[in-house]
Amino acid sequence: MKRFVKFCIVGASGVLVNEGLLWLLTEFAGLFYLVSSAIGIELSIVTNFILNELWTFRDRSRNRGGSFNRGVRFNLVSFGGLAINMAVLFMLVTGGFHYLYSNLVGIACAVIWNYVVNLKWTWSEGSFGGFRLPETRAGAEGTVSVIIPTYNEKGNIEKIIPQIFSVFRSSNISGEVVVVDDDSPDMTWKAAQELGRSYNIKTVRRMTEKGLSSAVIEGFRHASGEFIGVMDADLSHPPAAIPDMLEPLQTGSTDLVIGSRHVSGGGTENWPRRRKIISMGARMLARGLTGLKDPVSGFFFFRRDIIKGVKLNPIGYKIGLEVIVKGRHNKRITEVPYTFSDRKLGRSKMDKREILNYVIHLARLYGHRVRRG
Numbered sequence: 044m045k046r047f048v049k050f051c052i053v054g055a056s057g058v059l060v061n062e063g064l065l066w067l068l069t070e071f072a073g074l075f076y077l078v079s080s081a082i083g084i085e086l087s088i089v090t091n092f093i094l095n096e097l098w099t100f101r102d103r104s105r106n107r108g109g110s111f112n113r114g115v116r117f118n119l120v121s122f123g124g125l126a127i128n129m130a131v132l133f134m135l136v137t138g139g140f141h142y143l144y145s146n147l148v149g150i151a152c153a154v155i156w157n158y159v160v161n162l163k164w165t166w167s168e169g170s171f172g173g174f175r176l177p178e179t180r181a182g183a184e185g186t187v188s189v190i191i192p193t194y195n196e197k198g199n200i201e202k203i204i205p206q207i208f209s210v211f212r213s214s215n216i217s218g219e220v221v222v223v224d225d226d227s228p229d230m231t232w233k234a235a236q237e238l239g240r241s242y243n244i245k246t247v248r249r250m251t252e253k254g255l256s257s258a259v260i261e262g263f264r265h266a267s268g269e270f271i272g273v274m275d276a277d278l279s280h281p282p283a284a285i286p287d288m289l290e291p292l293q294t295g296s297t298d299l300v301i302g303s304r305h306v307s308g309g310g311t312e313n314w315p316r317r318r319k320i321i322s323m324g325a326r327m328l329a330r331g332l333t334g335l336k337d338p339v340s341g342f343f344f345f346r347r348d349i350i351k352g353v354k355l356n357p358i359g360y361k362i363g364l365e366v367i368v369k370g371r372h373n374k375r376i377t378e379v380p381y382t383f384s385d386r387k388l389g390r391s392k393m394d395k396r397e398i399l400n401y402v403i404h405l406a407r408l409y410g411h412r413v414r415r416g
């Protein structure tokens with residue numbers, strides 16, 4: 044049966060719940076019809092989600108994030124549907140139509156919205172499936188792999204690579220860099236390949252997938268070091284801080300090192316106020332997950348063992364937080380100060396959508412915490 048037909052059948056069952064409650068609550072409980080409608084819709088959201096998960100989108104339900112994550116998305120989409128439904132209902136009732144008829148028209152508009160957004164977002168293909176990293180071979184002892192995700196960072200990658208290898212040389216670090224580029228139009232991947240003639244670089248050019256966190260996870264798969272690090276290409280994360288970050292890992296005193304702007308000695312340079320405020324909000328929202336001062340840092344190093352077999356979710360920008368919450372580090376985490384400086388070349392890829400993704404990511408991580416206890 045066609046998916047849309049299934050979705051409509053599920054929707055129809057929701058309409059029954061919704062209309063039934065609207066009628067009962069308005070006629071018998073004496074509630075204002077808009078209040079009855081809201082309650083009816085909210086309860087039908089839950090029944091609809093369960094039926095869609097088990098039937099309409101069953102093929103997309105396995106291995107693609109958890110029901111919890113989809114449930115949050117489905118609810119958010121449904122709130123949009125609710126707003127559309129209510130607006131149409133109010134308009135038509137004000138125009139003199141009966142509220143039951145008006146509600147049906149409102150629902151029809153909401154169904155179209157719900158189907159399209161749920162298909163493209165809630166149950167979208169491959170957008171936020173979890174990757175479980177295989178329990179692969181041990182990393183080459185004492186070596187480090189630095190993962191750099193890139194999108195249109197040609198100018199920056201040409202600068203940062205020589206800097207990283209100069210730090211490796213002066214600190215006697217045996218290391219490689221894994222550049223994971225999403226087929227950037229400015230051909231960052233090509234620049235990385237060319238640098239690979241002089242430096243120990245693996246370049247991964249992804250043709251179909253996009254996204255910072257999934258790029259980093261792809262980098263984890265290619266990393267051969269005993270220690271793995273992640274840093275941005277745009278020189279916001281100073282290569283000079285690498286030796287200090289690696290040291291507690293090499294001595295075995297910690298399992299995960301977070302480059303931190305918010306411990307003594309750390310800071311930010313030239314960051315616009317708007318970004319500082321967003322970052323502060325992001326840190327506060329993560330408070331219930333970890334007591335770290337900079338849990339949203341994108342600059343971190345860890346012993347590769349801590350993510351072996353761990354299912355990592357590539358949603359959003361904060362892959363570091365994913366490792367902090369899910370990694371097997373027994374809370375052996377150290378924050379090492381560094382100064383973050385704003386990018387000078389290229390453009391930021393952080394946008395409003397990433398803020399929404401962050402909220403969904405957090406909801407998912409809190410869910411993970413609750414399930415784990």
Ligand SMILES: Nc1nc2c(ncn2[C@@H]2O[C@H](COP(=O)(O)OP(=O)(O)OP(=O)(O)O)[C@@H](O)[C@H]2O)c(=O)[nH]1
Pocket residue numbers: 191192193194195196223224225253254255258274275276277279385386390391392393
């Ligand atoms: N492969 C890949 N890399 C990405 C993607 N989005 C961002 N990146 C890289 O991830 C790193 C961080 O992205 P930025 O745009 O600098 O994000 P940000 O640091 O939060 O934003 P700014 O502070 O404004 O620079 C950079 O090296 C980007 O090139 C993506 O979709 N795919």
Ligand SMILES: [Mg+2]
Pocket residue numbers: 275277279386391
């Ligand atoms: Mg940046």
